[in-house]
Amino acid sequence: MATGRTHRPATRSRGIPEATVARLPLYLRALTALSERSVPTVSSEELAAAAGVNSAKLRKDFSYLGSYGTRGVGYDVEYLVYQISRELGLTQDWPVVIVGIGNLGAALANYGGFASRGFRVAALIDADPAMTGRQVAGIAVQHSDGLEKIISDNGVSIGVITTPPGVAQQVCDRLVAAGVTSILNFAPTVLSVPDGVDVRKVDLSIELQILAFHEQRKAGEEAAAGTDGGAPAVAARGESASADKGPDGDVPAVMPA
Amino acid sequence: MATGRTHRPATRSRGIPEATVARLPLYLRALTALSERSVPTVSSEELAAAAGVNSAKLRKDFSYLGSYGTRGVGYDVEYLVYQISRELGLTQDWPVVIVGIGNLGAALANYGGFASRGFRVAALIDADPAMTGRQVAGIAVQHSDGLEKIISDNGVSIGVITTPPGVAQQVCDRLVAAGVTSILNFAPTVLSVPDGVDVRKVDLSIELQILAFHEQRKAGEEAAAGTDGGAPAVAARGESASADKGPDGDVPAVMPA
DNA sequence: CCCTGTGAATAGTTTCACAGCA
DNA sequence: TGCTGTGAAACTATTCACAGGG
Structure with a gap:
């Protein structure tokens, strides 16, 4: 398999992190929607909200692409649409x-x-x-x-x-x-x-299974809460009941490999 | 909005990392296939290959669930199917x-x-x-x-x-x-x-866009015949706009297989 | 001031490498 | 001996917090 060969000399002039690449389409969609509403500029805070991420992450992501914003103002929507499209290779067919x-x-x-x-x-x-x-x-x-x-x-x-x-x-x-x-x-x-x-x-089905995992935790969490009869508590062996998981609205797409 | 909890107890107990949870369905599928072929046990190496991950990762993942393997032998397929199913909450409807x-x-x-x-x-x-x-x-x-x-x-x-x-x-x-x-x-x-x-x-469409990004890199790669000489200022500063792609090194395959 | 851009700190994930048990 | 289980190291990603330009 992958054979560890090539040990990239770490040349990283243009190395955009995978996690960032995976979010670019998200930003692009939000920007496209703004563009359609003829919004001329947008702040990192607003755009982040529209894309469902937090603003520090968004700014960091954009910093890998270059300095496309204007301090005190925000980002030019059209320009950013173009830059991200180009970066993703969407300007070609x-x-x-x-x-x-x-x-x-x-x-x-x-x-x-x-x-x-x-x-x-x-x-x-x-x-x-x-x-x-x-x-x-x-x-x-x-x-x-x-x-x-x-x-x-x-x-x-x-x-x-x-x-x-x-x-x-x-x-x-x-x-x-x-x-x-x-x-x-x-x-x-x-x-x-x-x-x-x-x-x-x-x-x-993987996505559903991941949801089931968290769902199960939630169910176990309200330990003494006698909910409706819909959810039969599966009492296997010595269960843990403590479950803790940062609920978290922004799980990126499917899974970066 | 992270609001919610401050931070999890983080210590031991039962906190399975998200990345691990996301792979459990993968292991489960591979195990189910083995189970159907009546394979009784499997080593981390074999199972990892079947699931498309590397074996160290798989063993680490399983270590969060407990010690379900047998040293010198491997994992009991049926038992592991059950344990993972239970962990994912798939033993219930x-x-x-x-x-x-x-x-x-x-x-x-x-x-x-x-x-x-x-x-x-x-x-x-x-x-x-x-x-x-x-x-x-x-x-x-x-x-x-x-x-x-x-x-x-x-x-x-x-x-x-x-x-x-x-x-x-x-x-x-x-x-x-x-x-x-x-x-x-x-x-x-x-x-x-x-x-x-x-x-x-x-x-x-996000997935396709991510592929397009990597595809674009590949296409630009042959241009980089000249060895990437000395790494430019690490800061990735300067070198703003313009310049269509200054592609460099390779982008490792998304999924080593 | 406001908001971007980014070093530094923190958190999370993968990989290594080997101790230890069947 | 062979393979698991796991600390520790290496790497990647996120968040903080603030310098600095407009």
């Missing part, structure tokens, strides 16, 4: 393919948030011949036989996998072999990819 | 409602990963009268007028929001008022909730 057109694939194809950023759904691909030719979100579904050609004809470097888990790895392999170097995986499987290929995963 | 039955809501309703864990879709709710009564994943969609009654009748404490962003906050408010204390939000909006309510969000 990213053709994307979605493989596996079930409900989830269709949901993604219809999702407005893609087109409004730099993403363009170049193709929808499915292995089921019955799906081929069907229109989803105004795009004709193509059969997976042509996957390689579709990738190279469209210069696709980002692929989205929304197939059943059983075929996700082989779809992934084909995507990578065809030239895709970034994959967003919705299938509940661990994908293995060669060095140089990025994978991010979104796992629907 | 979690009725869940999904609000907003578009493609995404339907995808979630059909998602097998829920039922197989402790989650049960108690109701599908939509504001569109045309959806009411329609069957999705074998469950009849109910109108949102009855939301409060559905929540309390079923003792629901976890809600999933898959509505358009414009109505997400009001749906959220109603869920919370009706007693929901954990929310999984798929709408691209920042939800505000009272203290004590957990919100996690899954944002499809």
Whole structure:
């Protein structure tokens, strides 16, 4: 696996922390909303509130991009929209393919948030011949036989996998072999990819499980409180009852790896 | 708004780090697969590979749960499945409602990963009268007028929001008022909730944007043929605006695999 | 003054490396 | 001997608090 090789000489002129990168889209969305309301400038405090983070964090994040604010005033909304877009690479066009057109694939194809950023759904691909030719979100579904050609004809470097888990790895392999170097995986499987290929995963049930964990803590917390009969207290072995967890509104997206 | 508690006791007891909690579902999935293949025990090295993490991390994670392994041997698969399930609160039944039955809501309703864990879709709710009564994943969609009654009748404490962003906050408010204390939000909006309510969000376009960021770096990388000479003033100061990307070193893969 | 930008302090996470038990 | 469990070190991220420009 990862082989610890390359020990980056720590050259860090332009090294934006992962945690910051993961928040840039958040700021961008908030800024876009302000822009649509023709708000000209915004303070770190206001923008932070709109993005759901705290202002010190936001200022620190922006400091990695450069000094784009004006002391005593705030940030110019349009300028910041542009800078963040550029930093994220959204000023260019990213053709994307979605493989596996079930409900989830269709949901993604219809999702407005893609087109409004730099993403363009170049193709929808499915292995089921019955799906081929069907229109989803105004795009004709193509059969997976042509996957390689579709990738190279469209210069696709980002692929989205929304197939059943059983075929996700082989779809992934084909995507990578065809030239895709970034994959967003919705299938509940661990994908293995060669060095140089990025994978991010979104796992629907993991998020729920994390919520359940915290929910359970809450339930245990009100120890003596006789709540409704809806929640059966599971009394396993010697339980701890003390649970403490900073409730916390701003948990970033899915999970930085 | 961190308000809430000052700081946790922090000492020993039962404070499992968030990062660890977020990985437990991953381990659980890998273990479940092993269990289905009737594998009796597994070493940290093997399990880590299956879950896509490194073994030191996995052992550290497990050490927060207790000492469930056997030195020189590994972990008992069934026992660990049980322990993790219990820790995550999956040994109890979690009725869940999904609000907003578009493609995404339907995808979630059909998602097998829920039922197989402790989650049960108690109701599908939509504001569109045309959806009411329609069957999705074998469950009849109910109108949102009855939301409060559905929540309390079923003792629901976890809600999933898959509505358009414009109505997400009001749906959220109603869920919370009706007693929901954990929310999984798929709408691209920042939800505000009272203290004590957990919100996690899954944002499809954010993930793509993060990929685009790294993808852009890769593309610019070949330009950096010249060795990055002496590190410029560490301060990252100066060198403001302009200059499209002065890409440098590599960005490690998001997920070593 | 107000608000940004940022060093310094703190908190949280990962990795190392090895003691110790089956 | 082989593998877990865990302190300690290294690294990353967040928060504080204030210097300093507008």
